[in-house]
Amino acid sequence: MADVNRGNRPLSPHLQIYRWQIPMLTSILTRITGNALIVSAVLVVWWFLAAATGPDAFATADWVLTSWVGDVVLSLSVLGLWYHFLAGIRHLIYDSGRGLDLPTAEKLGWACLIGSVVLTAITLIIV
Numbered sequence: 001m002a003d004v005n006r007g008n009r010p011l012s013p014h015l016q017i018y019r020w021q022i023p024m025l026t027s028i029l030t031r032i033t034g035n036a037l038i039v040s041a042v043l044v045v046w047w048f049l050a051a052a053t054g055p056d057a058f059a060t061a062d063w064v065l066t067s068w069v070g071d072v073v074l075s076l077s078v079l080g081l082w083y084h085f086l087a088g089i090r091h092l093i094y095d096s097g098r099g100l101d102l103p104t105a106e107k108l109g110w111a112c113l114i115g116s117v118v119l120t121a122i123t124l125i126i127v
Helices: 022-053 055-066 068-095 102-126
Strands: none
Touching: 022 055, 022 068, 022 102, 055 068, 068 102
16 A cells, blocks of 8 residues: 655755764764775785786886875875774774763864874874
């Protein structure tokens, strides 16, 4: 039987209604960086396979990964790696039952965001 009450049900709120908060942003960024790290891993594996295949294949892969686009992608990969690492630590804190109140969750979110930028800068300066 068709749903006769279809028009009277409330609609789910959309993202435009919600006020953006740091825990919400960090949760979304954790998912995005996780997926982006898969792409980065594929690029690095391609580079290693090209090195094992021969000089022509390696020259092509090395040209792509050392171009300005490759430098940007790999630099952003370092940022994503540090962010994902810090977000994992934050989730371990959450799993222990700590930091679940909103002020602490916001501080941990800011620590992930700022910490990942600082650690990325240190990594790129050292490397």
